[in-house]
Amino acid sequence: MIKNKHVAIIGGGIAGMEAAAVLAKQGLKVTLIEKEAITGGKLNDWHHLFPDFFSPKTVIDNLIAKTNHSGVNVVYNTEISKIEKLNGRFELSDERDTKFYSDAVIIASGFRLFDATLKEEYGYGIFDNVITSVDFEKLMKTEGKLLTAQKTEPKRIAIIHCVGSRDAKTGNTYCSKVCCITGIKQAIEINKILPDSEIYCFYMDLRLYGLNFDSLYLHAQKQHKIQFIRGRLSEIAERFDKSLQLKTEDTLQGRPLRINVDTVILLIGMEPGASNNLFTKNNKVTIDENGFMKPINMHENRNSSTHDGIFLAGTVICPMAVNESIENARAAAFEVISYLEKNKL
Amino acid sequence: MEIKSKIKWSEYNKEIAEDHFFFLRSCIRQNFNPGAEKAFISILKNNLKKDIFDDARHTTCTGIGYHTDIVPFETMQTMIARQFSLMTEKGYKNCAVSCITSFGSYNEILSTWKEFPEELAKTRDYLKKATGREFEIPENLSHGCDIIYKFRKEIAAQSNYKLINIETGEPLKIVDHIGCHYSKIFPEKGVGGFEYSKVLTEMIQAWGGQPVDYPERRHCCGFGFRQYLVKSNRSYSISNSRKKFESMEPFKPDAIITNCPGCNMFLDRWQYTLAQIEGKTYGGGTNGIPVFSYEELAGLILGYDPWKLGLQMHQVDVEPFLKKIGVRYDPELKFVGINGKYINEPLFTGCLK
Amino acid sequence: MYSEIIKNLKTDVRLTEALQACMNCGICTAVCPAAEFYEYDPRSIAVSVQSENREKIIDLLESDTIWYCGQCMSCKTRCPRNNCSGLIISVLRKLSQETGAFTKSRMGRQQYLILKTIGNNILSRGYCIHPTTVVPETHPEQGPVWKWIYENMHDVYAVVGANLDCDGPGTMRKINSIDLNELNNIFIVSGGMKFFDTINHFSKLKAIEMGMVDEYGEADMEKYTQYLLQE
Numbered sequence: 026m027i028k029n030k031h032v033a034i035i036g037g038g039i040a041g042m043e044a045a046a047v048l049a050k051q052g053l054k055v056t057l058i059e060k061e062a063i064t065g066g067k068l069n070d071w072h073h074l075f076p077d078f079f080s081p082k083t084v085i086d087n088l089i090a091k092t093n094h095s096g097v098n099v100v101y102n103t104e105i106s107k108i109e110k111l112n113g114r115f116e117l118s119d120e121r122d123t124k125f126y127s128d129a130v131i132i133a134s135g136f137r138l139f140d141a142t143l144k145e146e147y148g149y150g151i152f153d154n155v156i157t158s159v160d161f162e163k164l165m166k167t168e169g170k171l172l173t174a175q176k177t178e179p180k181r182i183a184i185i186h187c188v189g190s191r192d193a194k195t196g197n198t199y200c201s202k203v204c205c206i207t208g209i210k211q212a213i214e215i216n217k218i219l220p221d222s223e224i225y226c227f228y229m230d231l232r233l234y235g236l237n238f239d240s241l242y243l244h245a246q247k248q249h250k251i252q253f254i255r256g257r258l259s260e261i262a263e264r265f266d267k268s269l270q271l272k273t274e275d276t277l278q279g280r281p282l283r284i285n286v287d288t289v290i291l292l293i294g295m296e297p298g299a300s301n302n303l304f305t306k307n308n309k310v311t312i313d314e315n316g317f318m319k320p321i322n323m324h325e326n327r328n329s330s331t332h333d334g335i336f337l338a339g340t341v342i343c344p345m346a347v348n349e350s351i352e353n354a355r356a357a358a359f360e361v362i363s364y365l366e367k368n369k370l
Numbered sequence: 371m372e373i374k375s376k377i378k379w380s381e382y383n384k385e386i387a388e389d390h391f392f393f394l395r396s397c398i399r400q401n402f403n404p405g406a407e408k409a410f411i412s413i414l415k416n417n418l419k420k421d422i423f424d425d426a427r428h429t430t431c432t433g434i435g436y437h438t439d440i441v442p443f444e445t446m447q448t449m450i451a452r453q454f455s456l457m458t459e460k461g462y463k464n465c466a467v468s469c470i471t472s473f474g475s476y477n478e479i480l481s482t483w484k485e486f487p488e489e490l491a492k493t494r495d496y497l498k499k500a501t502g503r504e505f506e507i508p509e510n511l512s513h514g515c516d517i518i519y520k521f522r523k524e525i526a527a528q529s530n531y532k533l534i535n536i537e538t539g540e541p542l543k544i545v546d547h548i549g550c551h552y553s554k555i556f557p558e559k560g561v562g563g564f565e566y567s568k569v570l571t572e573m574i575q576a577w578g579g580q581p582v583d584y585p586e587r588r589h590c591c592g593f594g595f596r597q598y599l600v601k602s603n604r605s606y607s608i609s610n611s612r613k614k615f616e617s618m619e620p621f622k623p624d625a626i627i628t629n630c631p632g633c634n635m636f637l638d639r640w641q642y643t644l645a646q647i648e649g650k651t652y653g654g655g656t657n658g659i660p661v662f663s664y665e666e667l668a669g670l671i672l673g674y675d676p677w678k679l680g681l682q683m684h685q686v687d688v689e690p691f692l693k694k695i696g697v698r699y700d701p702e703l704k705f706v707g708i709n710g711k712y713i714n715e716p717l718f719t720g721c722l723k
Numbered sequence: 724m725y726s727e728i729i730k731n732l733k734t735d736v737r738l739t740e741a742l743q744a745c746m747n748c749g750i751c752t753a754v755c756p757a758a759e760f761y762e763y764d765p766r767s768i769a770v771s772v773q774s775e776n777r778e779k780i781i782d783l784l785e786s787d788t789i790w791y792c793g794q795c796m797s798c799k800t801r802c803p804r805n806n807c808s809g810l811i812i813s814v815l816r817k818l819s820q821e822t823g824a825f826t827k828s829r830m831g832r833q834q835y836l837i838l839k840t841i842g843n844n845i846l847s848r849g850y851c852i853h854p855t856t857v858v859p860e861t862h863p864e865q866g867p868v869w870k871w872i873y874e875n876m877h878d879v880y881a882v883v884g885a886n887l888d889c890d891g892p893g894t895m896r897k898i899n900s901i902d903l904n905e906l907n908n909i910f911i912v913s914g915g916m917k918f919f920d921t922i923n924h925f926s927k928l929k930a931i932e933m934g935m936v937d938e939y940g941e942a943d944m945e946k947y948t949q950y951l952l953q954e
Binding site for chain 3: 395397398400401404405407408424425426427428429430432433434435437438439440441442443444445447448449452474482485486489496497499500501503550551554555557564565588589590592593594595596597599600601602603604605606608609610613639640642643677678679680682683684685705706707708711713714715716717718719
């Protein structure tokens, strides 16, 4: 009977919650281990989801309800740093040496946000009018308005794509994939609250992979007069009046472009979680060349790590949108069930 | 598996040798600010009690020839190998480079030799054939500004003056201009990388001044090698400098500090030329913004005589700055010749009559 | 003239360093001083070289375009792929001179002027620049203070403790003949002298092509120099 089996899930973000709820509903004993005092992870900071402006709060509330009803044991304020296989079972421990035992493990510890202060030429943390896409979501959620540091309404806003993504200089050569559509969504939101402002998106490629993403792009251009300029931003400097001078090339015109704006939003990418490296110790879990968790096969089995019995869910594998993380977690739960059934003797 | 390291460049420190330097001069600095190189050696020897060797045998590194594309890479490699050979012969392992173009060239070559050992072997062969010489690669290669940066606090401790306006007590506002080849090519060769290199700003702070950021801080002074050296291309040079002056103007800097010999001269001369064209200066009044190299500024606060430092060779008058920090100087001696003899005076100084 | 041009381009070790693969993002053009001043786009240079398109590359070698770059290397600092358009330019300029293509463009022909000034300074004095070569008449931008320095060179350099044109160490000292000989030998052995000869050779051919010849039918390089200065 696999119902007596125990599954430990590291990370109480949306992927961990979904996987936990699915497994508990199947009657397994599930412990969901979250490092913060609440579940929901980084989505707690988010205001609206692309491409339909859906509420992230609804997503989290539903997941909390599902985990509660299915009987998941949620442990808070606990950050797992070590996974070991002992006598056929897994031993998970944190820095305080709190231990958890299970028959299977799902790592759903998510991603880390790119630290925009490392991209010094963009002036984040140096110039007050440079904020990140995450700062913007938090601002929208808490204050519902966008002002400059001088407390004026910005007349020109620039949204910068690929910050900490596809950039050997920051060590991240991969595409974070969700930033392009996030930028378009945020541009529309700004236009809604500041209809007279000019909004520019500076991009290298618009990677709009999802259904309806392109129609949101069209909508941004037609209804919201967002201007898209193909050119990667080279630098941001602060002018005497605290406005910002941007340098890029309009590559479709083939001319360098210098433009002054009041506010800049940096679309920061997703990086491998800080704990990924720790998890590779004491077992056979591995990471890929970018530092994300490596599945045994990216086509047929993205949820199995290179260690038997340790599974992966959500953005610990690669950058994903909310819907993909949830679906991916559900698939991980199914893989865990298959594994436990195969190994029930 | 290696995860690429994430560097916060402005916090980055590079290794700078402590003592025993083999000095490598700069063509441009010797020409236009000869007193600055003299002061550098003196500061190291007399103020910091360091050993620095000035070898009469060393020559140009040919860096300007290389970047004007008349000197092949192989030739510059061999020329630089010869400088290393002189260093090796004198028993030194650390280079102190005065020129930023040279500094970039030395680093480009050291990096090439690391990446392509066959280039190093070829260079050894060329040098042996041409001169019979052999050489060792230096253990440490620092720019002059790195060394002054390293000992900025010792210099502050010995200083006679601070970068503070003696009348108001306010720190002087100083903008920096870092030479492009200091760390644009190899950020790891610059103190604090490139974007916010602290090599000059931390000198300013250590000596009491206030570094001021300005939008075109990273923009090239416009030398552009062939763009200045060929007269008909010079509009490129002046328009680039103009962009910088225009950008720093609203911040009202008291001075510009540089680490590159070319920039130090151009930022001084172009202010004059622009004033002649436009009928205005970017520093208010008729003078312009005084420009100092790091050795000139260090020498000043250590109490070196401004005319021994060669500040009379600047077109923009330095006196307003000297007065602000309270430097005592004799205005009568500014333009005298050997033994105080009268040798005429410039038609005028500053930017506008 | 252009046989094996692509091969010669690719054998320069600097190109290996300068061009990984270009994403066409424009981050280099964004901060390029030459792009702001001239009709110049370092991004498209990288893309053209990457294409290995023979015609495009020959066009570049014969054009003013490759001579616009000021070699500040700001492009290197920002490129998300660690490319360096400025270094690609160095490789193209070398090739342009080796093949004689440089004499087909106004800016390219200026190499002869640079050879006559900087090249000559290096070989004869051991410095790229010497105060006697910064003549106030041709350097009005140097201003009245420089004119004063120039006219009182001996005194002014001595007052600041320089060793102008004298033996021994010190600022602006004379490089002695033993050291100048070593320098010249290095130029001979490492190909520097041959490169100078190449620039001279093609410049002479250009002078002849333009009808600037003396009574013996030889290239009149003084006339050619004057032409370049006015061009």
